[in-house]
Amino acid sequence: MTLQIFVPSDTTACSLGADTIAAAIELAAVQSGADIELIRNGSRGLFWLEPMVEVETPAGRVAYGPVEISDVDGLLKSGLLDGNLDHPLCQGLTEEIPFLKNQQRLTFARLGLGDPLSIEHYLAHAGFRGLQHALSLSPADRVQQVTDSGLRGRGGAAFPTGIKWKTVLDAEDDQKYIVCNADEGDSGTFADRLVMECDPYILIEGMVIAGLAVGANQGYIYLRSEYPLAQRIMNEAIARARAAGYLGGNICGSGRQFELEVRLGAGAYICGEETALLESLEGKRGMVRAKPPLPALKGLFAKPTVVNNVLSLAALPFIFDQGAQAYADVGMGRSRGTLPFQLAGNVRQGGLVELAFGVSLRELMDDFGGGTFTGRPLKAVQVGGPLGAYLPESQWDTPLDYEAFAAIGAVLGHGGVVMFDDTVDMGEQARFSMEFCVVESCGKCTPCRIGSTRGVEVIDKIRSGQQPEANLALLDELCTTMIDGSLCAMGGMTPFPVQSVMKYFADDLRPLADRER
Amino acid sequence: MKSAPPSIAAVVEGLVASLKHQPGALLPILHAVQDELTYVPDEVIAIIADGLNQTRAEISGVISFYHHFRRTPPGDHVLQICRAEACQARGAKQLESHIKQRLNIDYHQTSADGRVSLEPVYCLGNCSCGPSIRIGDAIYGRVSPARFEQLLDDMTTQVVELV
Numbered sequence A: 001m002t003l004q005i006f007v008p009s010d011t012t013a014c015s016l017g018a019d020t021i022a023a024a025i026e027l028a029a030v031q032s033g034a035d036i037e038l039i040r041n042g043s044r045g046l047f048w049l050e051p052m053v054e055v056e057t058p059a060g061r062v063a064y065g066p067v068e069i070s071d072v073d074g075l076l077k078s079g080l081l082d083g084n085l086d087h088p089l090c091q092g093l094t095e096e097i098p099f100l101k102n103q104q105r106l107t108f109a110r111l112g113l114g115d116p117l118s119i120e121h122y123l124a125h126a127g128f129r130g131l132q133h134a135l136s137l138s139p140a141d142r143v144q145q146v147t148d149s150g151l152r153g154r155g156g157a158a159f160p161t162g163i164k165w166k167t168v169l170d171a172e173d174d175q176k177y178i179v180c181n182a183d184e185g186d187s188g189t190f191a192d193r194l195v196m197e198c199d200p201y202i203l204i205e206g207m208v209i210a211g212l213a214v215g216a217n218q219g220y221i222y223l224r225s226e227y228p229l230a231q232r233i234m235n236e237a238i239a240r241a242r243a244a245g246y247l248g249g250n251i252c253g254s255g256r257q258f259e260l261e262v263r264l265g266a267g268a269y270i271c272g273e274e275t276a277l278l279e280s281l282e283g284k285r286g287m288v289r290a291k292p293p294l295p296a297l298k299g300l301f302a303k304p305t306v307v308n309n310v311l312s313l314a315a316l317p318f319i320f321d322q323g324a325q326a327y328a329d330v331g332m333g334r335s336r337g338t339l340p341f342q343l344a345g346n347v348r349q350g351g352l353v354e355l356a357f358g359v360s361l362r363e364l365m366d367d368f369g370g371g372t373f374t375g376r377p378l379k380a381v382q383v384g385g386p387l388g389a390y391l392p393e394s395q396w397d398t399p400l401d402y403e404a405f406a407a408i409g410a411v412l413g414h415g416g417v418v419m420f421d422d423t424v425d426m427g428e429q430a431r432f433s434m435e436f437c438v439v440e441s442c443g444k445c446t447p448c449r450i451g452s453t454r455g456v457e458v459i460d461k462i463r464s465g466q467q468p469e470a471n472l473a474l475l476d477e478l479c480t481t482m483i484d485g486s487l488c489a490m491g492g493m494t495p496f497p498v499q500s501v502m503k504y505f506a507d508d509l510r511p512l513a514d515r516e517r
Numbered sequence B: 001m002k003s004a005p006p007s008i009a010a011v012v013e014g015l016v017a018s019l020k021h022q023p024g025a026l027l028p029i030l031h032a033v034q035d036e037l038t039y040v041p042d043e044v045i046a047i048i049a050d051g052l053n054q055t056r057a058e059i060s061g062v063i064s065f066y067h068h069f070r071r072t073p074p075g076d077h078v079l080q081i082c083r084a085e086a087c088q089a090r091g092a093k094q095l096e097s098h099i100k101q102r103l104n105i106d107y108h109q110t111s112a113d114g115r116v117s118l119e120p121v122y123c124l125g126n127c128s129c130g131p132s133i134r135i136g137d138a139i140y141g142r143v144s145p146a147r148f149e150q151l152l153d154d155m156t157t158q159v160v161e162l163v
Helices: A011-015 A018-032 A069-077 A119-124 A129-135 A139-149 A161-170 A191-198 A200-214 A228-243 A274-281 A310-322 A324-328 A361-368 A402-407 A426-440 A446-463 A468-485 A489-493 A495-504 A512-516 B006-019 B026-037 B042-052 B056-065 B092-103 B145-162
Strands: A003-006 A036-039 A053-057 A060-064 A090-093 A177-182 A218-223 A259-264 A305-309 A338-345 A351-356 A378-383 A416-421 B077-082 B116-121 B133-135 B138-140
Touching: A011 A018, A011 A228, A011 B138, A018 A036, A018 A069, A119 A200, A129 A200, A129 A310, A139 A161, A139 A200, A139 A310, A139 A324, A161 A200, A161 A305, A177 A200, A177 A274, A177 A310, A191 A200, A191 A228, A191 A310, A200 A218, A200 A228, A200 A259, A200 A305, A200 A310, A218 A228, A218 A274, A228 A259, A259 B026, A274 A305, A305 A310, A310 A324, A338 A361, A351 A361, A361 A378, A361 A416, A378 A426, A426 A446, A426 A489, A426 A495, A446 A468, A446 A489, A446 A495, A468 A489, A468 A495, A489 A495, B006 B026, B006 B042, B026 B042, B026 B056, B042 B056, B077 B092, B092 B116, B092 B145, B133 B145
Parallel strands: A003 A036, A177 A218, A177 A305, A218 A259, A338 A416, B077 B116
Antiparallel strands: A003 A053, A053 A060, A060 A090, A338 A351, A378 A416, B077 B133, B133 B138
16 A cells, blocks of 8 residues: 655755655655655644654554654664654654644644645645635625634734725725735744645635625735745645636636735835835835725725735635634634744744634743753743744733733734743843844834934943943833834834833843943 | 846846736836846846836835845855844854854855855744755755855855856
8 A cells, every 4th residue: 555654845844854855765765665655745833843754654644753864764764664653753643742732723724734735635624615605605794704703813913804804895996905914024923934835725715705705806915035935835826726716717616706916025024014015016115104094995006905914814714614603712802713823933842833812821832832942941032023022931921812912011913932041132132123123114204214223322322331321211212202103013013122121131231341240 | 327238138128028017017027137137237227117117216216125136146146044033042143153254244245256145034934943044045944053064065066066
């Protein structure tokens, strides 16, 4: 019987040598005459085990990892092809690995199961069932489903998706657009990338559903240029979906039309802000627009436009297949459903952890993350990307919930969790926050454009011991000005990490000379 | 402004003609030009401006806004180091110093032998396995200085083979 062996093909697995390992296994099988089928699946999201090789056995898939090229010979000799469980790299049955078993994967249920580009595989695992159901509903009922699910924008702003959709549905216009924000620029996040590289049809399905719901027949995926593999896979998936009738002029024989195109960004973090993204899609500098008008009424090319994050759109197939209530049943308070958290930075077991809202940050970092990679004590955690606050230990018991995080002046953002051990210099991190804003500000508003440059200078003065007390007061004032006076979240939130360092890691902001004493 | 050499002009005119009719065509055109020529030469700005019925200032403004677009030719390999927080937490700053010292260049510079151009990047989405770098379209994770030396060797070897 043909033995199925899986070697992931996503960016992370490949960044650690998965291509070479796949080639070596295939070569060895040819040489030994073993009857194998090597499948390049998507990653399961257990990144600390990547490259993670899986073998199909009668009991289920068995995982080996992290596999290095030097391990391949030994693995084969010790019976990899026979599902031998004795090898030191063997992690047992994949589904039983606690990191995976203890998750609640709704959006990512299919992650890493098979060839990301196989439509047959997608269909065999509940693919396009949500779309089929959506086709049977009226536009208003489609929007109602999303409202009932409680889904809030997963890009970071957490705005209720149903309300945004209803605004677009009610707008009278002959042309409307669905724009997918795939400009996943936050450090510590990779969930959008995993959707696009490992389960691309779920995003296509979600966008078609969105188009049907609000009456839009054209979609754009605005993808960052830092994701070349995601671009190749999405383009291929779109071509195959079109050929199979899931995109184009007659979706699933319904007579409805939806076209989809990937547009590449060009390395500007600000284009993750929705109005800057729209400017960029129109072929302009990615300058933030003043709101109103809302993009829902005057968005791309001044037409009513839904701008949703990849994860919001990827949640739709589940909601439309299993029902809004099934999604709303998990979570806490006003945060319904699941959020795919991403454990990153100095973490022992990094990767994708999809969980219902409500678990504490500490549980996430300990039970799933397993502490720091270096084994040193954890000192600070940045949640929600470069604009998120650095959280000290006293805040790690906060439940992962939009409102609970807002209450401590923090954000969940796009679900990125970046861990730092005790060697980190938080003064340097505060400086970096301002420096990042200098590099990435669109320049439209003064507090962000100039405030960030002054912020770097003031922090440098504090650290070099020039009137540290007076300059700390100045930094405090500067942060307030940026928060209150900036046009968008870039300048308005850059002070969050800085203020958190001033408040909770004040020692690290003292002049370097004092600290060395 | 001096006129473009015929080959470059012809290439860019072709790209503009094939892409100009899509909505918001400028970024797709600039990507196509840079993919083809490795950078966006100053002399093609007028061609793009003509094709889109925009001013040269508008085209220049867009090129200069985006970090991705280059106005001068890069070295044989473009090497990007992730400077973002998740990689910092895993030693990106040390790797950055090592690479700068090893290549004897700073960001936005090309090594004296023309082999490697160094650029910062803010996140490659490989945040559980930092520090990460990108060479061309390939991304590498858990890059220690030793692993970088190996990758640098590979880059150099490949160039020799091509010649």
